[in-house]
Amino acid sequence: MKLVKPKKFLGQHFLKDLQIAQDIADSVDACPDIPVLEVGPGMGVLTQFLLPKRRPVKVVELDFESVAYLKENFPQLGADIIEQDFLKMDLKEVFGGEPFVLTGNYPYNISSQIFFKMLDNKELIPCCTGMIQKEVAERIAAVPGNKSYGILSVLIQAWYTVEYLFTVHEHVFNPPPKVKSAVIRMTRNATRELGCDEKLFKQIVKTTFNQRRKTLRNSISPILGKGHPLAADPVFDKRPEQLSVQEFVELTNRLEEALAGRAQNL
Template sequence: MKTVRPKKHLGQHFLTDLNIAKAIADTVDACPGVPVLEVGPGMGVLTQFLVTKDRDVRVVEIDRESVAYLNENFPSLRDNIIGDDFLRMDLNALFGGGSFVLTGNYPYDISSQIFFKMLDNKDLIPCCTGMIQREVAQRIASGPGNKSYGILSVLIQAWYNVEYLFTVYENVFNPPPKVKSAVIRMTRNDVVDLGCDEKLFKRIVKTVFNQRRKMLRVSLRQLFGGVVPSAAFFDSELMTMRPEQLTIQQFVELTNAVEAELEKTAQCKP
């Protein structure tokens, strides 16, 4: 088996520049000694550099042709090549339930889903690095006041410090994608408790950014199921703001305010 045919339905764009591949692989060095899980290794362009590091490396690949190629070309890694769908995997079953660095040249069409899974397993993943569509990387790294600041920005930055490392251009892929790519690194911050209900925090972030042009006093109404919140609730200065203006801490404050108001409205129901 010489090469793997890139498959459009899997969003495969194989990186061909070895210098860039090595630079991406080296991003895991921010978390020394921690095992590594690579998602979507394809023909192993990153893998070849990851396996030279003094740590346990495993790869997960959904494409059977790629799995066969990896088994043939990386015999020392054979027991650690997992033919599975990362999005469906139980990550606690990896590395004996211990933590690991997540990395890869992620398929563009599921990169957001990969990062939502990372957030669901944030206690297992102290560091996540890799290459994604540049627009998504900019969104993740963006701060309040920017048009690209959104759901991913808030939910990820609540738990991770984000670094936009470098841009990768289309001509170093086979086949070339129609968009530019970027390499990012997300490292767990010191937050262990947001200081609010985490599920409600997620719900509020998604709700208000789905109506990002509206003031919070408008977009938040749907959370109350037809019950009208008190006038005092809408008197807060936060209610005149739009979601892209809020910091993480302000979203925490908003979550606590909404939770208190939901409790009040629940008591008023017959």
């Protein structure tokens, strides 16, 4: 069968370097003995190194040409080729509600959406590895005070330990992307409860980083209300990139208390 032609609208960049594919596949070994779900296998360059690992492997692929290629060249996968849009899948159905490792050479145009879906299913996904745009990987792994530190950093690091494994250059892809790539691994940390209202936590993180040049006092005013006494606290002189995950948790609890008090006084 002829090779699959990369499709720009699907964000496809097929990896050609087999050693890098092997290294990405081996990144799942940090979470042994559980199944693996690969997103966007394309022509199976990563799949070929996952299959010998003696654990269940399923692949999810939206591109019909890639699906046909996989069926012909990896007949052992059989029904484990899932022809669906990963972002629309019910992940509880993939391995009967059992936990699994998520991996892949992720399409750059939806990588952030993939990780938000991971967060929504964090109890099912103790480990996530794979290749993404280098800039996004740096964002996920960034620490407070770093210019790359942002929404993805806080929301993912609240639940996962992030490892930036290695950088991948453009020339090992067909077609070469215009940016460098990186391989990361995210492993569930010990946090089971944030210790605050998770919905409000997300709202505060997104609201403040969407106005990251402003101090917290200015960016949070739509939530807290202008002139609230709490806003006089020195913490509100800071910008969001200066706050750790735990400081965002503490800020959420203080805002929740302030909002509850305001509601009682209405």
